[in-house]
Amino acid sequence: MTERAWPGADASTPGADVLTLIAEGVTQVVGFQVAAVGLVRGDEMETVAVAGEESVRAALLGSRTPLVSLLAELELAEHWGPLLFVPHEALPAEMQVWGWVPDTAPVEGPDAWHPMDALCAPLHGRDGELLGMLSMDVPDDGRRPGAEAQRVLAAYADQAARAALLALEREQLAEQVRLASAAREIVRDAPAHLGVDEVMGASADALMQGFRAVGAWMQIFDDDGHGTGRIVAADETEVSLPGRLVRVAERAARAAWAQQRVDVVSREHPFASTLTERDVTEIVGFLDAIRVGSLLFVPIGAGPEALGNLVLTRPPGAPAWSETEREAALDIGHDLGRVVLNARSFEREHRLVEELQALDVYKGRLIATVSHELKNPLAAIVGHIEILQDEETGPVVASSVAAIDRGARRLARVADDLLLLAKVGDPDHPVVPRPVDLGDVVDDVLELQGHSLARKGIEVVVEKPEKPVVAMAELEEIERLVSNLVGNAEKYTPAGGRVTLCLAVEDGEALLECTDTGLGISPADQEQLFQEFFRSTNPVAQAQPGTGLGLSIVHRIVARHGGRTEVESQLGRGSTFRVRLPVAG
Missing domain, CATH: 3.30.565.10 (Histidine kinase-like ATPase, C-terminal domain)
Incomplete structure (x- = not known):
């Protein structure tokens, strides 16, 4: 056994129960006191299933071994069909031995099992990649397994490989769902006052991690529902789509929103059946030009109205888009629709405030100009009234002059009020307290x-x-x-x-x-x-x-x-x- 136990390791993984049953079959049917299954985690092997005594389970479950150390040790192994056996006598004295070593004394005889012996079966995927390892230790009879035992162990190894593949796929799917859900929550919880650019910036990392994408952008249609609008990229880089493709994407988004579907676009799947041969040629050429293997095309909308589309990209050779990802992406399309509507409302309000402010400034200037223009003629009128009042006139004329004087002075007060109103409402005339x-x-x-x-x-x-x-x-x-x-x-x-x-x-x-x-x-x-x-x-x-x-x-x-x-x-x-x-x- 070559696993090293790390304190507090968490060995929970989807499918671990099946792998544990396989390990238990090795101990019960073939006759080993300990059996374990490890799965590859990056550059380490993590033990996710153990059969044996509780103390052994506690020591091994969740342990991790560096793959480089493990593979170096397996270079010394004897090949027993799909099994690899590393006899203790083949281990160089200077080689570091990882992990748990049973505290047992070997029996007598040339085929005696030594505590430093190691027996395992590498578990490979469909393409030959290393997925994990089935290991066993301490045979019940104290001897290295014979041909029949090796044959049974090989059968268990085959079952373990299939179960490991299934466990990893389930694990990846669970992580995929978790990340996609997290991305959706980030978009859904975005504050209502944020615009499209801010929401895209805040959720870009979550979107790309959640959907295992290498790029993302949004195309937002014009406010009036016509025209191509603008494109917002996740990483603030400029995304330049050929003019025809922008219109194709808009047409496809409206059709996808009407049908509530998400499309996968790749060389093998160039959009929906509504496209012309020329559209398909340009789409494939565009994907090749930006080195994208496939993209997920998500319509954005609210109610019956399509508002834009979200594009998530993957490089050539990346995994296919799953149905779970498509469903999560469609939900995000609905949430982004709310964001776009909110952004439009705030933009309209902002424009309205600017227009009202401009109108208020114009009104103030108009009032100030009109009031100023009234002051001079009113001053002249009041001055001439005072001259007339000094002259001796009849009672009718005197009464008229008095009425004109009252009216003129009232107009002068109105002009003064208007000038003051314009002054105290002018943002360019601050208070000097x-x-x-x-x-x-x-x-x-x-x-x-x-x-x-x-x-x-x-x-x-x-x-x-x-x-x-x-x-x-x-x-x-x-x-x-x-x-x-x-x-x-x-x-x-x-x-x-x-x-x-x-x-x-x-x-x-x-x-x-x-x-x-x-x-x-x-x-x-x-x-x-x-x-x-x-x-x-x-x-x-x-x-x-x-x-x-x-x-x-x-x-x-x-x-x-x-x-x-x-x-x-x-x-x-x-x-x-x-x-x-x-x-x-």
Whole structure:
């Protein structure tokens, strides 16, 4: 015996039960105390089945012997038909002996079995390749087997070779199914936000290992279902298909998806029967050019729609594609269909966002341009109105001049609002923050608007802590923000009402609250409150003049400062607007 036991070896393999029965037959029928079957694992021989005492099984099962050492020892063997016998006297003293040696004393006589003797039968496959080894040790009678025993052992060796071939095929199939299933799980579990390229890159290794392929690529049809789309390779290399073959592949993918089948393409199987002789010639020539022996052609789709195809390639001389692989590949075609649909959705959303952003930029520039163009003529109009107001005129003319003055100044305010709206919405005009004392800003705004509030009989209450509330912001924009909030509260609060301005620092944020006892805002209107040009649906509120830009400007100023805008309101009970800004220091 020449196996060496490695601690913790795992000898489980498909078909090991059959090999164990053969080993037990050798011990029971032929008369050996130990028999073992090993299978080739790369450059080693692994013992996968053992018959004998439990201590011997524990020592041998799962053990591995380097093939080079094993074959060197077998070079010294005597050939007994399919059996190889290595007598102990043939072993050079310097040769390293591998593995388990029975602790038995030889009997007397020239045919006595020595503990260092080795008897085995190499197990060969259909093409003569070495698959494994049937070994036996410690004959019951203590003597080397005679002709009859050798004949029976040869029969067992033949059975062991067939069982070893079956075990290896089952093992390969089990591994094949495992790897293909693993590849499918990787594709199926791909995050929904990943595109086709990312999923192909993440699953490429698993796909090629799982299907024993040397290459992989996907052809994705155009979004509109027409045209050849693009090709995504597994290893990021460029795959260039002749134009006609791209169209052939698309036609074949649609037919394969409709029939829910996977095709094997090779010199012997050049696609489906729908191809022309010219198609077949070009396909075979293409396979030869890229040194591919065969490929698995997998349709990709979702529902009734074919979305593309997946191609997995094998070199010449590689094993044929199994039915199990075809079934697993078709499932992957369904999973990749989901990926393609998700990718299309995200690409559409991305394009839509870009279009909306471009439209928003265009809108901002248009507003800024129109507003700027209005400023100059409005300034001229207001200037000439002031000249007319200084002249003595009749009451009719004076009334008209006053009306023109009101209209012109209102237009000027609208133009100013539009210019500010364009500025605070322009990503190319970033905030340059510095410490701003919100208490000082509130005092300045109330000084400017206090007369208007007092004239309307509105009480103003300011609540602020002893320590200044300082935000990181642009002073000019914060002044406009506070002015718009106070002006909005004044506009919708009836005479005799109250406006309360409260300042504080909460959770590392500078807080400004503006509360009024005015009309209040309905829940439906609150959802659109900060949109440009939105006016309340409340008829009483609509009666007040305004452009619907004030609160939109407030919201944009706060957002571009990295803050938050909140609103609480009830119809008939007033509103509270809460602004949170980054606190300074």
